[in-house]
Amino acid sequence: xxxxxxxxxxxxxxxxxxxxxxxxxxxxxxxxxxxxxxxxxxxxxxxxxxxxxxxxxxxxxxxxxxxxxxxxxxxxxxxxxxxxxxxxxxxxxxxxxxxxxxxxxxxxxxxxxxxxxxxxxxxxxxxxxxxxxxxxxxxxxxxxxxxxxxxxxxxxxxxxxxxxxxxxxxxxxxxxxxxxxxxxxxxxxxxxxxxxxxxxxxxxxxxxxxxxxxxxxxxxxxxxxxxxxxxxxxxxxxxxxxxxxxxxxxxxxxxxxxxxxxxxxxxxxxxxxxxxxxxxxxxxxxxxxxxxxxxxxxxxxxxxxxxxxxxxxxxxxxxxxxxxxxxxxxxxxxxxxxxxxxxxxxxxxxxxxxxxxxxxxxxxxxxxxxxxxxxxxxxxxxxxxxxxxxxxxxxxxxxxxxxxxxxxxxxxxxxxx
Numbered sequence: 001x002x003x004x005x006x007x008x009x010x011x012x013x014x015x016x017x018x019x020x021x022x023x024x025x026x027x028x029x030x031x032x033x034x035x036x037x038x039x040x041x042x043x044x045x046x047x048x049x050x051x052x053x054x055x056x057x058x059x060x061x062x063x064x065x066x067x068x069x070x071x072x073x074x075x076x077x078x079x080x081x082x083x084x085x086x087x088x089x090x091x092x093x094x095x096x097x098x099x100x101x102x103x104x105x106x107x108x109x110x111x112x113x114x115x116x117x118x119x120x121x122x123x124x125x126x127x128x129x130x131x132x133x134x135x136x137x138x139x140x141x142x143x144x145x146x147x148x149x150x151x152x153x154x155x156x157x158x159x160x161x162x163x164x165x166x167x168x169x170x171x172x173x174x175x176x177x178x179x180x181x182x183x184x185x186x187x188x189x190x191x192x193x194x195x196x197x198x199x200x201x202x203x204x205x206x207x208x209x210x211x212x213x214x215x216x217x218x219x220x221x222x223x224x225x226x227x228x229x230x231x232x233x234x235x236x237x238x239x240x241x242x243x244x245x246x247x248x249x250x251x252x253x254x255x256x257x258x259x260x261x262x263x264x265x266x267x268x269x270x271x272x273x274x275x276x277x278x279x280x281x282x283x284x285x286x287x288x289x290x291x292x293x294x295x296x297x298x299x300x301x302x303x304x305x306x307x308x309x310x311x312x313x314x315x316x317x318x319x320x321x322x323x324x325x326x327x328x329x330x331x332x333x334x335x336x337x338x339x340x341x342x343x344x345x346x347x348x349x350x351x352x353x354x355x356x357x358x359x360x361x362x363x364x365x366x367x368x369x370x371x372x373x374x375x376x377x378x379x380x381x382x383x384x385x386x387x388x389x390x391x392x393x394x395x396x397x398x399x400x401x402x403x404x405x406x407x408x409x410x411x412x413x414x415x416x417x
Contacts (some may be wrong), residue, residue: 002147002359004049005140007201008352009192010155011058011099014266014311017070018344020095021080021153024088026054032102035345037372038352042395048352057098057140059133059192061115067092073311079341098144100136103129103191107185108159110271126178126191133195150354151196152204152347153212153230156271158187160279161211166322171220187211192255192279202354205230206347213377218365225363227354232374237262237315237335239289239384244319244331245292246257246383254322257298258289261316264339265309273305291382311338347373360398368394 008016027050033039038048054407054410056066067089074080104112105126124132141149166187167173177185178194189205189212196203197220205212205228213230221228236243237260248255265270272278290296315335322328350372357366370376371387381387 003055003145004053004339004351004355005055005098005144005146005149006054007058007098007137007140007151007196008058009102009151009153009189009207011056012060012062012064012066012093013154013156013237014073014268015340015343015347016058017066017073018079018340019347020092021070021074021085021088022064022344023051023054023056023348024052024091025080025084027091027365028110030084033345035342036349037346037391038349040047042392044357045399046395048356051352053346054348054351055144055146056095056098057099058102059102059136061102061104061111063116064105065093066095069286073340078339098138098140100133102155103133103188104186104272105129105191107156107277110273111156111158111188114156114267114271126181126183130178130191130195134199135193137195137201148195148355148358149201150204150351150353150358151192151201152351153189153192153207153209154347155189155192155207156267157207157210157278158189158209160309161185161187161209161214161351163210168214168216170216171223172216174214174216174220186214190214190217192368193217193228194220197221197224197228200224200226202226202358203228203329204350204354206233206343206350208232208374219375222364225361227357227364227366229350229354229363229366229369230373230375230377233343233346233376234338234372235315235346236313236337238374239302240333240335241288242292242387243385244333245289246380246385248319248321249293249383255289255293255297255319256322257318257320259299259318260301261304261318262302262313263304263306263309263315264311264313265305265307266311266339269303269305269307269309272303278303288382291380292376311340313337313339318378 010016026033071085071090075082075085104115137149167177189209193212194217195205208231210231213228218228287297317333319331353369365378367379368391370379371384371391
């Protein structure tokens with residue numbers, strides 16, 4: 001089996017801690033792979049790389065070591081048994097060999113305030129930063145002896161980038177903006193995705209940051225024959241919303257309003273407490289209903305930072321709908337969960353499936369992964385069960401065509417689908 005590496009943007013963050021810890025615990029058989037889609041029976045005929053066989057590395061704008069961060073994030077919050085953690089501590093420490101200084105160029109004040117690496121980044125050009133990230137990927141590949149690398153963005157949510165200008169539409173235009181340091185046209189996530197694609201790595205944007213996969217970057221991935229997908233992992237409230245909203249449509253019940261109230265702690269909550277960064281998250285969470293219902297009800301999403309909650313998130317949704325004879329009724333639900341615990345198995349799924357796609361010669365957007373994202377690129381279907389049909393059809397097609405007889409190319413898609 002070829003050796004697979006995964007580079008995580010935000011490798012010292014809470015979600016990355018769960019990803020690394022989970023992969024180590026799964027390898028030792030200390031926990032079952034609950035929550036991993038690719039551990040369902042239909043994937044058993046795919047020769048996917050086992051999570052415990054992935055070599056991890058990545059970037060961060062903070063100092064620290066993976067084992068120490070994971071201990072504080074998981075053991076001290078009673079998410080992982082201390083005795084089990086001690087059994088994998090050395091494995092976690094190995095990831096520290098491949099952690100590189102990250103960039104927060106043009107990420108906004110909330111993210112830049114987190115950086116505690118000594119720096120001079122302000123004196124580095126965007127091109128120098130991009131070249132440095134590419135050098136990190138090459139160094140990781142060489143030192144770890146890897147055949148293939150998947151880069152996945154688990155970084156903090158950046159402020160949204162208006163994507164209405166011609167500077168975003170072609171690879172040449174995007175790269176020209178980088179060379180000219182035109183900050184109004186890119187953010188740090190743009191540099192990470194460009195570095196991955198230019199180095200021939202599959203790339204996944206699990207964050208809401210829309211600057212990571214600009215239309216020109218998706219076209220570059222097609223030219224470089226690299227698979228990419230995003231945006232914004234679908235793990236909690238929006239997962240429920242994508243299932244429930246299709247129920248209302250199926251029963252021809254009119255949704256008049258759908259209000260969401262979310263409170264959370266940890267670093268994600270702190271970043272989203274900034275109104276500029278919060279807008280990116282609200283856009284991806286709030287854009288779901290119209291394409292499913294066929295109309296736009298009154299809808300609002302509130303996100304509040306409550307430090308004492310840590311990684312735990314509480315979401316309360318109120319749905320006001322109209323039934324037969326104009327009768328008004330309501331449905332409410334409360335979702336309480338640990339964001340990183342819900343997201344980490346999906347991250348492992350996406351790493352495995354992105355590597356598989358690249359191994360099969362697939363490139364460009366991966367629409368079969370739509371069910372993993374709040375705002376899936378190149379896919380107009382937002383109903384959860386229909387998105388799973390797309391994934392199941394992909395699996396069935398690969399099995400039917402006996403993928404090992406030769407590479408299978410996906411339909412080439414433009415950024416708009």
